[in-house]
Amino acid sequence: MRGVLVSMVFCFALLMVGCGASRQSGVCGTMDFPKVEGDAQALIAQGDAAWAERGDEARLREAVKSWQQAVAIDPTNADTRVKLARAHYFLADGYIRFDEEKKEEMLSHFEMGTNQAEIALAQAYPAYRSKFCARQPFSSALQQLDKGAVPAIYWYATNLGKYALAKSIVTVLNEKDRIKAMMGFIKSTDEGFFYNAADRYFGAFYTKIPFPNGDLPKSRGHFEASIAGSPTYLATKVLFASMNALKAGDKATFKRLLDEVAAFDLQTAPELLPENTIEKRKAADLLDEIDVYFPED
Numbered sequence: 281m282r283g284v285l286v287s288m289v290f291c292f293a294l295l296m297v298g299c300g301a302s303r304q305s306g307v308c309g310t311m312d313f314p315k316v317e318g319d320a321q322a323l324i325a326q327g328d329a330a331w332a333e334r335g336d337e338a339r340l341r342e343a344v345k346s347w348q349q350a351v352a353i354d355p356t357n358a359d360t361r362v363k364l365a366r367a368h369y370f371l372a373d374g375y376i377r378f379d380e381e382k383k384e385e386m387l388s389h390f391e392m393g394t395n396q397a398e399i400a401l402a403q404a405y406p407a408y409r410s411k412f413c414a415r416q417p418f419s420s421a422l423q424q425l426d427k428g429a430v431p432a433i434y435w436y437a438t439n440l441g442k443y444a445l446a447k448s449i450v451t452v453l454n455e456k457d458r459i460k461a462m463m464g465f466i467k468s469t470d471e472g473f474f475y476n477a478a479d480r481y482f483g484a485f486y487t488k489i490p491f492p493n494g495d496l497p498k499s500r501g502h503f504e505a506s507i508a509g510s511p512t513y514l515a516t517k518v519l520f521a522s523m524n525a526l527k528a529g530d531k532a533t534f535k536r537l538l539d540e541v542a543a544f545d546l547q548t549a550p551e552l553l554p555e556n557t558i559e560k561r562k563a564a565d566l567l568d569e570i571d572v573y574f575p576e577d
Contacts, residue, residue, distance in 0.1 A: 307402035308413035313355035335554035361400035365435035368393030393439035437462035475510035512549035514559035
C-alpha cells in the first residue's frame with residue numbers, strides 16, 4: 281500500500297511540473313545594479329575576517345552583511361558574490377536548519393546563495409549568459425565555461441539543490457537535471473574541487489534517482505570515492521550514513537560512519553573546524569535516533 285501511495289504522489293508531482301513554476305532566474309534582464317557609494321575593499325576585508333570566525337553564527341552573519349554591502353558598492357565583483365553564495369549556504373545548512381521554526385529563513389538564504397552564484401557566472405561568462413537566457417540546451421551554456429567557473433557553478437548548484445529539497449518535490453523535479461549537469465561539469469573539469477564535491481553529490485543523487493528506490497550500489501561507489509579523495513571532510517560520511525545506509529537498512533554502515541565522525545579529531549583539519557563541528561552535531565543527532573531508524577525486530 282505504501283508503494284502505491286508513493287507512486288501516486290510521484291505521478292501527481294509529474295503532472296504538476298508543467299504548471300509548477302520553476303525558480304525564476306535573475307540574470308536575463310538588464311542586470312543594471314544601482315551603485316552605492318562606499319569602500320568595497322574595506323568591507324570585503326571585514327567580511328573575510330568575520331568569515332574566518334564562522335564557527336560563531338553571529339560572526340558568520342557579519343560576514344554576509346559586509347559582503348552584501350561590498351557588492352552593493354561594486355556590483356561587478358564576481359569573486360565576492362561567490363563568497364556570499366558559500367556564506368549563505370553555510371548559514372542555512374550549518375545553523376538555521378536546526379530550528380524547525382526558521383524554515384522560511386533557511387529557504388531565503390539558499391535562494392540568495394543561488395542568486396549570488398548565478399549572477400557571478402553571468403557576469404564572468406557573457407557567452408554562458410547569452411545561451412542560458414536564449415533558452416538553449418543547458419549543456420550548450422555549460423560549454424561556454426572553463427575551470428575558473430567551477431566555484432560559482434558549485435555554490436549555484438549546491439544552494440539550488442538544498443533550496444529545491446526544502447521547497448517541494450515539484451521544485452526538485454524542475455531543477456534536478458540542471459543541477460546534475462552542473463555537477464557533471466565539475467566532475468569532468470575539477471574532480472577534486474571542494475573535497476571531492478561532485479562524487480559527494482552523485483552519492484546523494486543516486487539514493488533518489490531512479491525514483492523511488494534509487495541505485496544504492498552506484499550511490500555507495502560515489503560516496504566511497506569522495507571519502508577516499510577527501511577523508512577529513514566529515515559531511516560526506518554524514519550524508520553517506522543518512523541517505524544511503526539508512527535507505528539500505530544497513531545499520532552497521534550507518535553506525536560505523538557516524539562513530540567515525542564522532543571520534544574524529546577536529547584539529548586534524550583545522551581549516552575545516554567550523555564545517556566539521558556542524559557535521560559532528562548532525563552525526564550526534566542521527567546516532568541519538570538510531571533505534572528509531574533501525575527498530576529491533
